[in-house]
Amino acid sequence: MAEGLTLIGYRYSVYTRIVRAALIEMGLEATYHELNPFSDTSDPLLLEHTPFGRVPVLRHDDFTLTETSAILRYLDAIGPGLSLVPTAPHQMARMAQVVAVTDFYGYVPLVRQVFANAVFAPMMDEVADELAVTEGLKNARPMLQSLNAIAAEGHQLNGVDITLADLHLAPMIAYFTMAPQGSSMMAAFPTLQRWWQGVADRPSLLQTDPFAGP
Template sequence: MESSVYIFAPTFSSFARSVMLCCEEKGIHYTCGMAPAGTEIRSKSPEHFAIHPYGKLPALLHDGQILIETSTICRYLDARFDGPALQPADPLERARVDERSAEIALYIDQALLRDIVLEFAFPKGADGQIRLDKVQERLPAARSVLKRVRELLADNPFICGRDYSMADALLTPILDYVARLPLGDELIGSGAVKEYLERMRQRPSGQKVLNMA
């Protein structure tokens, strides 16, 4: 019997949702939470650092092993389990998925999720107020990466072309959170990015993962 996958992270984590989307797409049984042994582990606690040396999330626990870094986790799940491939067989196309995944995890995530979404989710202003001046400062970078996403999509159904890949799993939760912001409609727009997000939301994986509390 295949051992269960445990995703160590809260279910609202965008990167945890990326891993969950990969699991859903491949039909992998998984659990996501902060209590891998039944007792909740506090963020940044010694127990957390014992799982992830930098105190980050998510981490994957499977077969007595721990893996960190979302893209690495997604590649492992794709190679380890049966189900639809999340990476192409062709070397160049596979490298392109890796390239897009890194671009999303490093740059698009920073400009959209870290710099914009988290300011609304966890305001750092006086008395817990959203720092709207900071949001305004960061909007040009957010618009720039969304322009890049539109360019990558072009007329393709997915971010790397004709097939769903782990890069889509990385991108979708970020766009989903942006779209839910008060300024989400303005940022996402009415063209290719909005249409792409709606397609991802309508997939069975998206319907399950993106609607979690």
């Protein structure tokens, strides 16, 4: 087992959750440091490792790595179990496509617009932006449509052969479906919904739920 791993993250950060879920799936352990990148005062520990002031940050002894996709590929390479990166060229490429679609077309509408305003803001007694929710649902549709078509191929997102693509997408869908509007929209994409039902109860997701337990 790889030792000397340290993860700097924020419990509500979807990208932190992606890495924490990956650690569980890969049989790895890391010392965890919690900090809020959105606080008014920048945390010197975070700025020590990245000028962008964003989480997650992975430390492995004296090696520092940022960007979730890079962190997942590194953890997969050093993990003790089977690789979560497919070896077949078309499956490897499809995995990379799903990760890219999730990052570029999914994160903002699913998390920053719908979840942040329909779920997180009311939970924190903050003012929600209903217009952002409406815009997020509109922007989420083509992304979900694309992933639904990919899931229908059976190469990825099938809830059986877990890959880095599943780990990247699942925490975002978890947040999105916490909003009633998001849960209703998912029903319009039955193949993707079946994938979600297949991964939603994985221990890696349940154990990293920031709203469960203390």
